[in-house]
Amino acid sequence: MTISKPLGRQTEKLTTGTQAVAQAVKLADVDVMAAYPIRPYDGVMQAVAKLIADGELDAEYIVAESEHSQFEICKHASAVGSRVFVGSSGVGWMYAMESNAVTPSLRLPVVAMIGNRALDDPGAFGVEHNDAMAVRDLGWLLFWVEDAQECFDATLMAYRVGEDKRVFLPVGLGVDGAFITHSQTLIKIPDQETVNEFLPPYDLGERLLHPDNPISIAPQANEDWVMEIRKQTDDAAKRVKGVIREAHDDFRRLFGRGGDNPFFEEYMTEDAEYVLFGMGSLGLPAKVMVRRLRDRGEKVGFVRLKWFRPFPDEELAEVLGRFRAVGVVDRDYAYGSPQHGGVLFTDLRAALYDAERRPRVVNFIGGLGGRELTPEMMDEMAYITKRAAAGETVPTVSWIGVRE
Amino acid sequence: MTTEAPGRALKLEPIKSIKKAPKEEYFESGHRTCQGCLSSLPMRLMAKAAGPRTIVLGTTGCMYVANTTYMSTPWVVPWMHTQLGAAGSSAIGTAAGLKSLMRKGKMKDEPINVIAFCGDGGGADMGLSAISAALTDIEYNLLIFLYDNESYANTDIQTSGQTPWGAVTTFSPPGKKHRIMQRRWKKNVPGMLAAGHPDTRYIASGTPAVPVDMMDKVRAALSAGGPTYMHVLDPCPKGWHYDPEHSTELGKLAIETGIYPLYEIKDGVLNFTGKTKQLALGRRRKPVREYLEKQGRFAHFKNQDYAYFQKKVDEMWEQWIIPCVVAFSYGGPINITTEEPKVRNNNVKRENASWIGEPGHAHEEHEGVSDMPNEPWRDDNELDEYPNALPSMGQ
Numbered sequence A: 001m002t003i004s005k006p007l008g009r010q011t012e013k014l015t016t017g018t019q020a021v022a023q024a025v026k027l028a029d030v031d032v033m034a035a036y037p038i039r040p041y042d043g044v045m046q047a048v049a050k051l052i053a054d055g056e057l058d059a060e061y062i063v064a065e066s067e068h069s070q071f072e073i074c075k076h077a078s079a080v081g082s083r084v085f086v087g088s089s090g091v092g093w094m095y096a097m098e099s100n101a102v103t104p105s106l107r108l109p110v111v112a113m114i115g116n117r118a119l120d121d122p123g124a125f126g127v128e129h130n131d132a133m134a135v136r137d138l139g140w141l142l143f144w145v146e147d148a149q150e151c152f153d154a155t156l157m158a159y160r161v162g163e164d165k166r167v168f169l170p171v172g173l174g175v176d177g178a179f180i181t182h183s184q185t186l187i188k189i190p191d192q193e194t195v196n197e198f199l200p201p202y203d204l205g206e207r208l209l210h211p212d213n214p215i216s217i218a219p220q221a222n223e224d225w226v227m228e229i230r231k232q233t234d235d236a237a238k239r240v241k242g243v244i245r246e247a248h249d250d251f252r253r254l255f256g257r258g259g260d261n262p263f264f265e266e267y268m269t270e271d272a273e274y275v276l277f278g279m280g281s282l283g284l285p286a287k288v289m290v291r292r293l294r295d296r297g298e299k300v301g302f303v304r305l306k307w308f309r310p311f312p313d314e315e316l317a318e319v320l321g322r323f324r325a326v327g328v329v330d331r332d333y334a335y336g337s338p339q340h341g342g343v344l345f346t347d348l349r350a351a352l353y354d355a356e357r358r359p360r361v362v363n364f365i366g367g368l369g370g371r372e373l374t375p376e377m378m379d380e381m382a383y384i385t386k387r388a389a390a391g392e393t394v395p396t397v398s399w400i401g402v403r404e
Numbered sequence B: 001m002t003t004e005a006p007g008r009a010l011k012l013e014p015i016k017s018i019k020k021a022p023k024e025e026y027f028e029s030g031h032r033t034c035q036g037c038l039s040s041l042p043m044r045l046m047a048k049a050a051g052p053r054t055i056v057l058g059t060t061g062c063m064y065v066a067n068t069t070y071m072s073t074p075w076v077v078p079w080m081h082t083q084l085g086a087a088g089s090s091a092i093g094t095a096a097g098l099k100s101l102m103r104k105g106k107m108k109d110e111p112i113n114v115i116a117f118c119g120d121g122g123g124a125d126m127g128l129s130a131i132s133a134a135l136t137d138i139e140y141n142l143l144i145f146l147y148d149n150e151s152y153a154n155t156d157i158q159t160s161g162q163t164p165w166g167a168v169t170t171f172s173p174p175g176k177k178h179r180i181m182q183r184r185w186k187k188n189v190p191g192m193l194a195a196g197h198p199d200t201r202y203i204a205s206g207t208p209a210v211p212v213d214m215m216d217k218v219r220a221a222l223s224a225g226g227p228t229y230m231h232v233l234d235p236c237p238k239g240w241h242y243d244p245e246h247s248t249e250l251g252k253l254a255i256e257t258g259i260y261p262l263y264e265i266k267d268g269v270l271n272f273t274g275k276t277k278q279l280a281l282g283r284r285r286k287p288v289r290e291y292l293e294k295q296g297r298f299a300h301f302k303n304q305d306y307a308y309f310q311k312k313v314d315e316m317w318e319q320w321i322i323p324c325v326v327a328f329s330y331g332g333p334i335n336i337t338t339e340e341p342k343v344r345n346n347n348v349k350r351e352n353a354s355w356i357g358e359p360g361h362a363h364e365e366h367e368g369v370s371d372m373p374n375e376p377w378r379d380d381n382e383l384d385e386y387p388n389a390l391p392s393m394g395q
């Protein structure tokens, strides 16, 4: 069901997160897609299939026989110059991991939606971020969205940033399973003309695989050249932040939204003494909790990370240095890591190490396997963080909402 | 030569004789494969047959690792590596990418050949499901070209689903307790693919030891339209353990002994080609021993091993519903030994075919055939000396 009413040059639609991504895929005029079923991401493939069936989108739609093939198909379609869209969840994403691992080295801007899901066994459909995080060191850019609107917006951003000549890297959209993939909200959809202004055509230039440009891609390089090639990818990864800033400015100008900061969102942080920090659908209960606590006179805020790769280390150090304590909420686990903390926590601590003013950083692991993170749980996390801010002894890492 | 066939495939005429083959090479010097490698020769022949408007994808294996060193690529046509099990999906992705861009006016509309090659390990084992999927997607023009050197050669010659029964590999060394460690009969991949993918318009087997036949099959495949498959048997001096000068001879012997058949299945019609056609018409098959004896990987064979091998090959010719292609037989209601089989096998004349008539008439009698135990390789090994496992070359 869609309710449409024009809003300036934008249309409003009631969509789920996956349907919102499909709308962006359509406006991005994607050429090739490959689908394979796994919940909760696959709603997006159902939505684009319908768009194609209805003639709203002209694209090759391939039903692959596995996720490995799904991602290989899109990788190769991207190499001959077509804009591609692919996605998966949980173990499906892991099944494609070989392809995921090589795509960044090939410098192909594949865009994938990762409907975050627990890596079952044991059986679970619900959100955990470990699936997408498995590629965090491999050259994928990773964005975590907060709602359906951001699903739409981030998809366009993904193509714009990934396909930029200075970047040419794949982009993964982390979309929390169920909470975002399957929840409906009203989103604003811009018209085709404005999208075209924001998103230039995909152009691989001299790296296009075509008989008129007979190059050999990914030959056997070994120790003679692999280091240089890795360094080039590292250089590209370093250029991404600048490209994101440019794209973000254009996005705000053309579509009138996106917030001040391209990398993270600050919520009620102006005079905050301590904040919670996290990604994805956590934003909603966190903001509710912050408002409630503010009513009680607490100087608490919330910072929501959008781009997890590249990790906005300096930008975060500058902002988080203002607070006495930061409580990092991880919807993931990292067994045996430093302090046995989550992935986000470990990354953030590393990012703050050189900062002039370092807040105390504590960690909460919660909401695993799709368990809801309630405002009450957020309240508990805020309380521990507050005590950390006051210099009290608190556990560095706490698992929240676990039965004894 | 480059007119267009239906379905926007390039129409390529048969070459017919080696002297008429194009002079131009699209796979040149620069590779580092072993001397006598008959896996790199089909690359050259395939590229020559396909011509310049071609994109080649290749899976990991000797034809990647030893073939495309950075900055000395032998490929004159565009080439891209794909993952070990991804021949089918890389071909689909490439063909789908080209198709969408051409349809939407984002790229010049012209026929471009898409060929994805894979080894037996990459294609017949790991990548089988992706190849199968590719062969059902009739909207895309592509050729899956499986070069079969009968082992995971690049990783130091390990057993694959295409390694012949009994062969020594680094995963199947003969030992004091077990003479035979490789106890699986070779998977019949082109036959399986043909049986399961009736919409695929062209499936063929070939070998670079018979180059014109192989090149013409490449051309027929590329001109057929839709997804197509070729299986190519490639003698491998390192893995099969023989002097490189015998590569072509071994390729031919594989056919003459009836171990490896040459055929093409075009629009559902099977044709044996080359010497296989003559075998099908009743010409005597050479004993498999002639082929096996020339290779170090079978040096540990005893008489009963040769006999078992011969028996299995005889079965392929005498008991399969279509010799060497379709392995199962028919349970009724029609008695196929007296009536025409209901297969789209129009070109093989049954009355002349060697699989009708007295079993075993088409090959020489062999020592040890009659008293052969069921699983001779399970015997304790009585040999005092064992052929060494293949030398490690650590490619």
Ligand SMILES: Cc1ncc(C[n+]2csc(CCOP(=O)(O)OP(=O)(O)O)c2C)c(N)n1
Binding pocket: A098, B039, B060, B061, B062, B063, B084, B085, B118, B119, B120, B121, B122, B123, B149, B151, B152, B153, B154, B155, B160
């Ligand atoms: C997913 C994966 N598993 C294992 C390997 C290691 N590997 C590299 S080449 C190769 C051999 C492939 O054998 P085949 O496809 O028969 O080609 P050949 O080497 O015989 O030419 C293997 C197993 C790999 N590259 N990728």
Ligand code: SF4
Binding pocket: B032, B033, B034, B035, B036, B037, B038, B039, B040, B062, B066, B149, B153, B154, B235, B236, B237, B238, B239
């Ligand atoms: S090992 Fe065999 S397939 Fe590999 S390069 Fe040598 S001869 Fe060719």
Ligand SMILES: [Mg+2]
Binding pocket: B061, B119, B120, B121, B147, B148, B149, B150, B151, B152, B153, B154, B160
């Ligand atoms: Mg092999």
